[in-house]
Amino acid sequence: MKDKKIPTKIFLEEKELPKFWYNINAIMPEKHEPALNPKTLKPCTLEDYKEVFCEELAKQEMNMTDEYIPIPEEVQDFYTMIRPSPLTRAYCLEKVLDTPAEIYYKFEGNNTSGSHKLNSAIAQAYYAKKEGLTSLTTETGAGQWGTALSMACAYFGLDLTVFMVKCSAEQKPFRKAVIETYGGKVIPSPSITTKIGRDILEKYPNTGGSLGCAVSEATEKALETPNCKYVLGSVLDHVILHQSIIGLETKTALEKYNIEPDMLISCVGGGSNFGGFIAPFVKDKINGTKNYRIIGVEPKSCPSLTRGKYAYDFGDTGKITPLLKMCTLGSGFMPSANHSGGLRYHGMNPIVSKLYHDGYIEAVSVEQTKVFEAAVQFAKSEGILPAPESSHTIRVAIDEALKCKQTGEKKKIVFCLTGTGYFDLKAYSAFNNNTMVDYIPTDADLQKGFDTLPNITYNK
Ligand SMILES: *Cc1c(COP(=O)(O)O)cnc(C)c1O
Numbered sequence: 478m479k480d481k482k483i484p485t486k487i488f489l490e491e492k493e494l495p496k497f498w499y500n501i502n503a504i505m506p507e508k509h510e511p512a513l514n515p516k517t518l519k520p521c522t523l524e525d526y527k528e529v530f531c532e533e534l535a536k537q538e539m540n541m542t543d544e545y546i547p548i549p550e551e552v553q554d555f556y557t558m559i560r561p562s563p564l565t566r567a568y569c570l571e572k573v574l575d576t577p578a579e580i581y582y583k584f585e586g587n588n589t590s591g592s593h594k595l596n597s598a599i600a601q602a603y604y605a606k607k608e609g610l611t612s613l614t615t616e617t618g619a620g621q622w623g624t625a626l627s628m629a630c631a632y633f634g635l636d637l638t639v640f641m642v643k644c645s646a647e648q649k650p651f652r653k654a655v656i657e658t659y660g661g662k663v664i665p666s667p668s669i670t671t672k673i674g675r676d677i678l679e680k681y682p683n684t685g686g687s688l689g690c691a692v693s694e695a696t697e698k699a700l701e702t703p704n705c706k707y708v709l710g711s712v713l714d715h716v717i718l719h720q721s722i723i724g725l726e727t728k729t730a731l732e733k734y735n736i737e738p739d740m741l742i743s744c745v746g747g748g749s750n751f752g753g754f755i756a757p758f759v760k761d762k763i764n765g766t767k768n769y770r771i772i773g774v775e776p777k778s779c780p781s782l783t784r785g786k787y788a789y790d791f792g793d794t795g796k797i798t799p800l801l802k803m804c805t806l807g808s809g810f811m812p813s814a815n816h817s818g819g820l821r822y823h824g825m826n827p828i829v830s831k832l833y834h835d836g837y838i839e840a841v842s843v844e845q846t847k848v849f850e851a852a853v854q855f856a857k858s859e860g861i862l863p864a865p866e867s868s869h870t871i872r873v874a875i876d877e878a879l880k881c882k883q884t885g886e887k888k889k890i891v892f893c894l895t896g897t898g899y900f901d902l903k904a905y906s907a908f909n910n911n912t913m914v915d916y917i918p919t920d921a922d923l924q925k926g927f928d929t930l931p932n933i934t935y936n937k
Pocket residue numbers: 591592593594621622710711712744745746747748749750751819820864866867895896897
């Protein structure tokens with residue numbers, strides 16, 4: 478039943494938009510262990526990071542003390558074109574589910590990239606331009622990040638090369654067209670344009686590629702191109718910092734109507750939207766002022782939180798990125814080709830991993846056919862075709878709402894709807910034709926990935 482006091486869409490005014498990002502690292506009861514230089518096995522220094530990353534982003538990555546970090550005015554200006562994103566009360570979904578629960582979602586798909594990725598892409602392109610760079614490289618899996626970064630690079634006048642996981646480039650030719658429209662250059666990975674790509678192709682000529690491999694290629698290319706740096710759309714702490722805009726807006730919108738959430742739910746790939754969405758809420762949880770349930774959702778086919786090891790690992794297949802202490806399946810883990818819902822990265826952001834390890838957040842894993850059932854139910858009732866990644870979240874939100882139906886509890890469920898699924902119609906078709914299959918790795922399958930872990934510990 479529609480509650481007259483709470484509108485379907487809760488908007489913020491432009492003047493209410495956040496002027497600072499929120500840095501969870503500043504308030505972690507125990508900091509996560511530092512990233513290590515893969516050559517020296519010593520904590521990465523600013524100099525180490527600067528070899529590959531923009532200086533300002535490297536500084537943000539290392540910032541463990543400032544709780545609020547100012548959003549540059551140029552970035553704020555861009556944000557006002559695409560933000561605030563609405564917080565929507567899912568009245569229609571609640572009705573279909575016949576649940577006493579209140580369901581709210583923060584919708585991040587209302588821009589051409591179709592996802593939250595633009596929040597960080599625009600910040601990263603801004604710092605690159607300010608530093609005097611002329612080009613950037615990156616990798617993209619499902620394609621949202623490549624699209625977002627191509628938009629950001631076009632806005633600030635930077636050249637961009639995107640290494641796109643080969644099977645994804647083949648499945649989603651229109652993603653490539655969008656990136657090219659914004660001036661980005663797309664290279665299916667592995668490619669013959671890098672040494673690492675050529676090595677991988679020699680060993681596995683028919684491989685469809687992986688994110689880990691695309692990261693290696695993009696990093697190699699950045700290192701050998703003058704005035705060029707590599708940027709990353711997830712996994713690192715500075716990306717979560719930029720994505721905190723999602724959580725900050727959500728919190729302000731909820732407070733306008735005195736809505737106290739019981740649960741905050743979002744999907745975890747590399748952890749960026751989840752970390753950003755929960756950032757200001759985790760603060761309350763750490764302080765002990767609130768006891769929200771905070772739930773990360775991952776695919777059963779790539780279960781880095783629920784079945785991974787908490788260990789130092791490489792971010793890429795070529796083993797050239799810094800070592801991160803994280804929940805990981807091993808950089809050699811190859812997700813099933815049958816898994817079409819994104820969220821295929823072997824590791825997890827160090828903050829999210831630490832929060833999980835220390836018990837501040839929960840994690841749930843879900844099977845892809847159940848995910849698409851939830852996607853269709855949501856699409857039919859709320860009018861938005863959700864991204865497969867976001868549909869993992871919807872699955873768990875619906876399950877929690879159905880539990881409330883059993884118990885009669887009026888829980889308030891708030892989730893992040895990270896994006897739209899217009900480029901994922903092959904996956905939707907497979908679901909509609911009943912050809913979609915679930916794949917759950919056996920312990921032996923996972924062991925193959927764990928065998929690639931480097932066995933490194935850090936002693937202070
Ligand atoms: C990239 C992406 C994700 C997962 O990435 P995170 O870094 O974990 O947020 C989720 N949903 C959408 C729509 C995406 O594009």
